[in-house]
Amino acid sequence: MFKRLAVYMALAGSLLSVAPCWASSTTTTVTPDQALSMLMAGNREFVKGEVEHLEKMSSPARRTDLVAGQHPYAIILTCSDSRVPPEILFDKGLGEIFVARVAGNVASASELLGSIEYGVEHLGASLIMVLGHSKCGAVTATYDSHIAGxxxxxNIDSLVKAIDPAVTEVLATNPTGTKAEVVEECIVENVKKVAESIEVNSPIVKEYLELGxxxxxxxxxxxxxGVVTVLR
Structure with a gap:
C-alpha cells in the first residue's frame, strides 16, 4: 500500500506531518475483535461502578509515556451529550481510544470523516464504533422538527438534516408508535445510517475494511x- 502524505492538525493546535504509525516499532498489535472485546469488558466494569483501569491509565506516569505519541486501538464516534463520555463508559484511560463527538453522532462533516480517517491511517486504530444513546436530544429534536414540518x-438545522433520513424511514414503517418508541427506533436507525455513510464516503475507511x-x-x-449494546 502506498503511503499517503498529509498534513494534519495536531490536538495541541500545531501542524504536524505524521507517518502511518504501523510503519514504526510502536505499532499497535490489537486486532479489531480484540479491540471490541476490550471496550465491552471495560463497559462491564463501568456498569458495576468500577473504573479502576481508567484511574490507572490516567496517572502522571501514563501522561509522561504518551508525550512522544499516541497509538489508540479504537475510534469512537458518539454524541456530545454530557452523559455519554466514552472514556468513562468503557473504563479507558489516556491514549487508548480516539474520540470524535458531535450532537447526534452524525458523520456528515468532512472534518469529522477526516478525524476518523486520521485515526485509522495514521494512528493505526483497528476498530471504529458509532455509538448512539437512549433519549438522544438531537434525535428527539429531529423527530419534533419532522412532525412540525x-x-x-x-447551524442546528444541519444536524437535523443529517438525522432526518433515519426519522423518515422509521416513521414510514411505524407511523402509529408513541413518540418515545419511535425516537428510540430512530436512534438505532441513525446509528446504522451513520455507519453506512462512513463506509460510503470514506475511501480510506472502505479500503481498510476490505483488507480486514x-x-x-x-x-x-x-x-x-449504563450498558452498551452492539447492534446487528
Whole structure:
C-alpha cells in the first residue's frame, strides 16, 4: 500500500506531518475483535461502578509515556451529550481510544470523516464504533422538527438534516408508535445510517475494511443501565 502524505492538525493546535504509525516499532498489535472485546469488558466494569483501569491509565506516569505519541486501538464516534463520555463508559484511560463527538453522532462533516480517517491511517486504530444513546436530544429534536414540518435555526438545522433520513424511514414503517418508541427506533436507525455513510464516503475507511485491518461496529448506550449494546 502506498503511503499517503498529509498534513494534519495536531490536538495541541500545531501542524504536524505524521507517518502511518504501523510503519514504526510502536505499532499497535490489537486486532479489531480484540479491540471490541476490550471496550465491552471495560463497559462491564463501568456498569458495576468500577473504573479502576481508567484511574490507572490516567496517572502522571501514563501522561509522561504518551508525550512522544499516541497509538489508540479504537475510534469512537458518539454524541456530545454530557452523559455519554466514552472514556468513562468503557473504563479507558489516556491514549487508548480516539474520540470524535458531535450532537447526534452524525458523520456528515468532512472534518469529522477526516478525524476518523486520521485515526485509522495514521494512528493505526483497528476498530471504529458509532455509538448512539437512549433519549438522544438531537434525535428527539429531529423527530419534533419532522412532525412540525419546520427547521430549527441555522447551524442546528444541519444536524437535523443529517438525522432526518433515519426519522423518515422509521416513521414510514411505524407511523402509529408513541413518540418515545419511535425516537428510540430512530436512534438505532441513525446509528446504522451513520455507519453506512462512513463506509460510503470514506475511501480510506472502505479500503481498510476490505483488507480486514479495521472493523466498523454500531452500538447503543443505555443511560439508565449504563450498558452498551452492539447492534446487528
Amino acid at each position: 419546520t427547521l430549527p435555526p441555522k 485491518k479495521v472493523k466498523l461496529v454500531k452500538a447503543k448506550y443505555d443511560l439508565a443501565t
